[in-house]
Amino acid sequence: MHKIILLADMESFYASVEIARNPSLQGKPVVVCGDPQQRRGIVLAANREAKAYGIETAMGAWECKSLCPHAVFIRPHMQEYINVSLQMTEIFQRFTDRVAPYSIDEQFLDMTGCENLFGTPQEMALRINKEIQKETGVRCRIGIGENPLQAKMACDRFAKKNPQGVFQLNCENYAFLTWPLPIRDLFGVGFRMERNLHRMAVKTIGCLAALPREKMKSRWGINGEVLWLNSHGIDYSNIHSCSTEKHKxxxxxxxxxxxxxxxxxxxxxxxxxxxxxxxxxxxxxxxxxxxxxxxxxxxxxxxxxxxxxxxxxxxxxxxxxxxxxxxxxxxxxxxxxxxxxxxxxxxxxxxxxxxxxxxxxxxxxxxxxxxxxxxxxxxxxxxxxxxxxxxxxxxxxxxxxxxxxxxxx
Ligand SMILES: [Mg+2]
Missing domain, CATH: 3.30.1490.100 (DNA polymerase, Y-family, little finger domain)
Structure with missing residues (x-):
C-alpha cells in the first residue's frame, strides 16, 4: 500500500502571524526583524508584499530599510509564534495522530489509511488548508508524497508556487517533474554540494539520477548515497508522532x-x-x-x-x-x-x-x-x-x- 505523507508549511510564518493579530497590516509590506536601528538586526520573515521589493529572509535590517523605507518593521513575538505552531499541531491531530513538527512552521502528517474519512490526498490537503487558514489566519501550503522526501519536494518546489497551495508527487510522476529542475532544488543539496556537482557537470536532478549510485557513494559516502536516493524520490524514513517520542x-x-x-x-x-x-x-x-x-x-x-x-x-x-x-x-x-x-x-x-x-x-x-x-x-x-x-x-x-x-x- 502506498503511504500518504503530507508536509504543511506556513507562508511567511512570523509575518503572517503578525498580520493575523493586526489586520490593519493587510496589504502592506511587513517585515519581522530584530532592531532595525541596529546594524546587526536581521530579517526573520517578510510577507509577499515586502518580498516584492527584494527583501529576503536573513538580510540585514538596515539594507532592507533602504530597499523599502515605508515597510512596517515589527519586532518578533516569539511566544506568539510558538503558540500558533502548537495550535497548528492540534488542528493536524484532528486528522491523524501521526504528526511530527519539522520546524516551527513545518509539520509532517502521515495520513495513510485515512482515505475513507477524508477522501483523496488532494481533498485531505485542501480541507486541512482551509481549517488552518480559518483558525490561525495564516496561509498554509501542503506537499503530498508517498514518503517525507517527496512531500517536502512537492511542497518546496511546487505547492509554494501554485495558487491552491497543494501539490502531489508520487513514484510515477517524480522523475518527470523533478528531473528537469536545477540540482540546487534537490533536498539536501546545499551551496557547497551544488558547486561540487557542477564541477562534475551535474546541473539538474536528472543528471544526478543518471549517475551510478556507487559513484555517489564512493565519492561522498552516505551523504552522496542519500542524495542519489533523493534524486530518485526514495526515502525510507517514517513519521514518528511527537506524542510518542518523549525524551525524558x-x-x-x-x-x-x-x-x-x-x-x-x-x-x-x-x-x-x-x-x-x-x-x-x-x-x-x-x-x-x-x-x-x-x-x-x-x-x-x-x-x-x-x-x-x-x-x-x-x-x-x-x-x-x-x-x-x-x-x-x-x-x-x-x-x-x-x-x-x-x-x-x-x-x-x-x-x-x-x-x-x-x-x-x-x-x-x-x-x-x-x-x-x-x-x-x-x-x-x-x-x-x-x-x-x-x-x-x-x-x-x-x-x-x-x-x-x-x-x-
Ligand atoms: Mg514557511
Missing part, C-alpha cells in the same frame, strides 16, 4: 580509571561530560532546563556521593551555559573524598526551535557553533576538535576515544 533526558557518565581527588582534574572531566551531554541534546535538536550532577565516591566500603539537580532560568544546549551550573553543584555537594564516577544529565527537554527570542541572536549563534563542532567531530572523529583543557593531564578524552563504548556507569 539526555545524560552521560563515566567511571574514572583511577580515583580523582584533585578538584581541577575533576573539573576537566566534568567539562568533557557536559560537552558530550550537550552534543547529544543538540543532535536530538533539544534544549533542556534541568541539570543533574551525579557523583560517586571511590570507597566501596564507605559509599559516598550525591545526585543533585538545578533548574536553569532558560532551557539551553550550550555547554558553556550548563558547565558553570555543574561546577557549582559539584562545589557545594562534594565532600572532598576521592571520586570514582561522575555523570551529568539534562532533562526538561523541549524542541530547540522554541528558544525565547530575547536570546535568539546570541543563543542561536552559540547553538549553531555547537552544531558545527559536532558535525566536524562526526566526520573526523571526536578528537578532531576539543577544548584546550582536554590537553591537561586530567583529561579522559584522548584515552576514551580509542576505547569501544567507554565506561558507561
Amino acid at each position: 533526558g539526555v545524560g552521560h557518565s563515566m567511571t574514572l580509571p583511577r580515583d580523582y581527588n584533585h578538584k581541577g582534574k575533576i573539573e576537566v572531566v566534568l567539562l568533557e561530560i557536559t560537552e558530550e551531554v550537550c552534543r547529544r541534546a543538540r543532535g536530538l535538536k533539544k534544549i533542556g532546563q534541568v541539570v543533574n550532577l551525579y557523583c560517586r565516591g571511590a570507597d566501596f566500603n564507605n559509599p559516598t556521593g550525591f545526585s543533585r539537580q538545578k533548574k536553569l532560568a532558560e532551557p539551553t544546549a550550550v555547554t558553556m551555559d550548563i558547565y558553570p551550573v555543574v561546577l557549582k553543584l559539584f562545589d557545594i555537594h562534594w565532600n572532598r573524598l576521592p571520586v570514582r564516577a561522575l555523570g551529568v544529565s539534562l532533562s526538561g527537554l523541549i524542541e530547540d526551535q522554541y528558544i525565547q527570542l530575547s536570546l535568539l541572536e546570541d543563543k542561536e549563534k552559540k547553538i549553531q557553533l555547537g552544531r558545527a563542532m559536532d558535525e566536524v567531530r562526526e566526520r573526523f572523529g571526536i578528537t578532531s576538535l576539543f577544548r584546550a583543557s582536554s590537553l591537561t593531564s586530567g583529561s579522559q578524552l584522548f584515552d576514551r576515544a580509542h576505547k569501544i563504548g567507554g565506561h558507561e556507569a
